[in-house]
Amino acid sequence: MSECVVPTLTSAEVVASKSLLPQGWKADMSNLAGLDLTLCAMELLRRTTSRLPQDVIDALVQGRDAEEPGSRAFNTLNDMVRNIILADGNVSPLCQDTGSIIFWVRHPFGFSQRAARKQLRAAVMDATKRSWLRPNCVESLSGKNSGTNMDPFHEHHPAIHFEEWDQPHIEVSVMQKGGGSENVGAQYRLPDAILGAGRDIKGVRKCIIDAVVKAQGQGCSPGILGVSIGGDRVTGWERAKELVLRKLGTANPDPKMDAFEKELTRDLNTLGIGPMGYGGATTVLGVSAEEMYRHPASFYVSIAYMCWSSRRGTLTLAADGQPSYDL
Amino acid sequence: MIRLTTPITEEAIRQLKVGDEVLLNGNVVLSRDMGHKFMKEQKPDWLKPILENMVIYHCGPVVRKNADGTWTFVAAGPTTSIREEPYQADVIETYKVRGVIGKGGMGKKTSEGLQKTGAVYLHATGGAGSLLAERVKRVVDVKMLEEFGSPEAFWIIEVEDFPLVVTMDSHGGSLHEIVAQQSQDRAKALMA
Numbered sequence: 007m008s009e010c011v012v013p014t015l016t017s018a019e020v021v022a023s024k025s026l027l028p029q030g031w032k033a034d035m036s037n038l039a040g041l042d043l044t045l046c047a048m049e050l051l052r053r054t055t056s057r058l059p060q061d062v063i064d065a066l067v068q069g070r071d072a073e074e075p076g077s078r079a080f081n082t083l084n085d086m087v088r089n090i091i092l093a094d095g096n097v098s099p100l101c102q103d104t105g106s107i108i109f110w111v112r113h114p115f116g117f118s119q120r121a122a123r124k125q126l127r128a129a130v131m132d133a134t135k136r137s138w139l140r141p142n143c144v145e146s147l148s149g150k151n152s153g154t155n156m157d158p159f160h161e162h163h164p165a166i167h168f169e170e171w172d173q174p175h176i177e178v179s180v181m182q183k184g185g186g187s188e189n190v191g192a193q194y195r196l197p198d199a200i201l202g203a204g205r206d207i208k209g210v211r212k213c214i215i216d217a218v219v220k221a222q223g224q225g226c227s228p229g230i231l232g233v234s235i236g237g238d239r240v241t242g243w244e245r246a247k248e249l250v251l252r253k254l255g256t257a258n259p260d261p262k263m264d265a266f267e268k269e270l271t272r273d274l275n276t277l278g279i280g281p282m283g284y285g286g287a288t289t290v291l292g293v294s295a296e297e298m299y300r301h302p303a304s305f306y307v308s309i310a311y312m313c314w315s316s317r318r319g320t321l322t323l324a325a326d327g328q329p330s331y332d333l
Numbered sequence: 334m335i336r337l338t339t340p341i342t343e344e345a346i347r348q349l350k351v352g353d354e355v356l357l358n359g360n361v362v363l364s365r366d367m368g369h370k371f372m373k374e375q376k377p378d379w380l381k382p383i384l385e386n387m388v389i390y391h392c393g394p395v396v397r398k399n400a401d402g403t404w405t406f407v408a409a410g411p412t413t414s415i416r417e418e419p420y421q422a423d424v425i426e427t428y429k430v431r432g433v434i435g436k437g438g439m440g441k442k443t444s445e446g447l448q449k450t451g452a453v454y455l456h457a458t459g460g461a462g463s464l465l466a467e468r469v470k471r472v473v474d475v476k477m478l479e480e481f482g483s484p485e486a487f488w489i490i491e492v493e494d495f496p497l498v499v500t501m502d503s504h505g506g507s508l509h510e511i512v513a514q515q516s517q518d519r520a521k522a523l524m525a
Contacts, residue, residue: 078498085458085496093408093463101462102395102408102484137397137407140484149367151482186413186437186459201524212524219520222513224413224437226459273523277516282459283437284498285512315460 010071011087013063015094021057024097025049032327035174038116046321046329047109047129047178054180054319055104055138056097058090059333061254062230062291062316066090069228069281069288079286086281086314101315104139105182107155107164110248112177119168123161126178130155130164142185167244174325179251182317187229190221193243196305205305210235210295211270213307218274218290223283226313230254231293234308236300242308249294250312251320258295267293281314291316336494340386341431343451349499351506355455357495360473361388361434363488365412367481369420376427383476383489384428388455391417391435393484395462396472404472406490408462411436414454422446438500438509447503454501456508468495 026049033041070083093100107130111122133139134155143163144151157163194213196205201216203209214233221229232249234242258264271293280286291314300306319333337345339359349355362383364372372380395408414421414435421443424430431452433439436459447453457465469490476487500508 082458085461085464089458089461089464092467096463098463098466099395099408101460102393102410102466103412103462104395104408137395140393140395140408141482142484144482149481149485151484153482184460189413215520215523219513219516222437222509222516223459224415226436276523277519279512279516282456283509283512284456284500285508285515313460 011084011091013067013087013090015057015091021053026052027329031329033176033323033329035323035325035327038114039118039121041117041121042125043122043178044125044128044132046323047126048132050178050180050319050321050331051107051129051133052097052138053331053333054182054317055099055133056093057333058100058315059253059318062314063087063090065254065291066228066314069291073286073288077286078284079280079288082281082284083288099138099140100317101184101313102140103184103186104142105184105317106142106188107139108181108183108247109164109166110169110177110179110251111166112169112171112173114174114176115170117170117176122168123166126164126166127156127161176323177320179320180318181247181251183247184226184313184315187225187311187313190217190225191246191311192217192220192309193239194307194309196307207266210307211266214270214293214309215274215277217309217311218279219277221311222279223281225311226315227279227283228281228288228291228314230291230312230314230316232310232312233293233295234298235295236298237306237308238301238304239306242298242306243310245296245298246308246310249296250310250316251318252294254292260297263295263297267295339388341388342386343431346431346451346453347503349453349502350504351499351502351508353499355497355499357388357434357455357497358493360489360491361390361495363390363392363394363486363490365391365393365485366416367485368477368487369417369424371477372424372427373420380487381428383487384430386429386431388432388434389424389430391433394466394488396483396488404475406466406469406472409466409469410462411457411459413437414439418443425450425452434497438507444501444505444507447501448505451503453499453503455497456500457495457497465495468492
């Protein structure tokens with residue numbers, strides 16, 4: 007039981023050979039308004055649902071190797087690695103909770119957001135038909151499942167964030183955010199008398215520790231945290247979630263925040279919660295924190311908790327229309 | 334490693350202790366949020382023969398319907414159990430359920446229910462959807478699929494060597510309570 011499972015995934019060539027895109031497919035960037043993202047977005051979902059980003063795999067393996075061989079924490083992390091290999095090989099969902107689907111689209115002037123929304127919705131609907139995604143969109147009060155992953159009235163699921171930018175290429179990032187991890191996210195308002203947390207970095211630290219302790223294993227630890235300091239209730243949450251897209255192991259551009267993240271990660275891993283809350287030294291895989299501006303009266307700390315199965319990826323359509331996928 | 338096959342006797346369940354590793358075989362019944370609310374509020378009789386001495390699994394699978402009308406489980410890991418805390422003890426008692434599979438553990442009320450009826454909480458690795466789907470031999474039946482939708486329906490599946498750990502036993506033991514207590518103590522020191 008205590009052998010170290012090596013996470014050998016299928017090669018980039020094999021992944022490409024299973025692609026939905028015809029060989030040599032390119033987007034026609036000379037006609038941005040007429041662009042069709044459906045197929046390349048489906049391909050993005052095929053990859054994100056079945057294959058974890060390499061930085062996440064590396065962090066899980068590093069965590070496993072630091073646990074005592076044969077311990078429950080070690081075995082659990084080993085099972086996670088086994089699961090990663092299987093899902094990749096079978097092109098099947100890593101987890102049955104394929105999450106809420108959240109897109110971030112960055113595009114040049116001339117691109118149609120209305121058309122892209124339709125195409126991304128079509129991509130999600132088709133990925134659901136192919137059993138790559140579970141139908142995860144239900145009417146709140148009745149619990150009735152739309153069956154298609156579509157929110158038929160207000161178009162809030164899948165969630166799509168658009169931004170026009172000053173670049174010639176298009177980027178589509180996606181996150182599959184599981185419900186269990188979403189439930190253990192938390193937003194604090196400082197000062198917090200119960201935690202004894204003031205409006206300073208020490209107070210922020212207390213909020214994060216508190217959120218991780220309250221989460222225990224219920225968000226499928228080891229977790230990945232996106233933390234925004236400031237903003238309002240909505241912008242803070244949005245930013246916190248987007249921070250989960252940052253690759254593990256990449257330094258925060260703000261050296262002070264980088265040091266804060268590293269120290270906090272070390273400290274959180276002394277809590278003893280461990281993988282799935284079984285106990286152990288791997289409670290979080292990383293923290294991405296960012297300071298925002300805020301209203302003088304408000305001080306929010308928003309903590310997005312992502313499960314170990316952090317399914318995210320980015321499709322880039324280069325200026326010449328060449329697609330590439332980064333997971 | 335302990336091999337158990339459903340249906341399970343109370344006697345066999347009472348022997349299990351926190352930390353025991355179990356390989357489960359036989360039929361298990363999937364149920365989560367809608368199913369638990371339904372079971373507690375409506376207590377339908379037709380579920381009694383399906384659940385007596387059986388195991389409930391907190392899971393909303395990804396399924397695929399095959400050309401011949403049968404179903405295949407594509408991904409089938411556990412969902413967070415604590416959401417069923419208001420219902421679980423009643424469900425266990427009403428239907429004489431011997432085990433509950435899930436993730437994250439459950440609270441005091443469920444622990445009391447486990448002790449009273451003679452049942453255990455079995456922990457599966459969260460997120461291991463592909464790995465656990467491989468241990469599903471076949472889909473035996475499904476109830477309330479139309480009404481609840483596929484993630485919430487009562488799927489009845491046959492599993493083979495389904496890997497689990499007892500984290501709450503029928504004697505009041507809970508690994509989750511121990512880890513929570515220790516981590517709270519450590520958090521106090523980190524916040525000081």
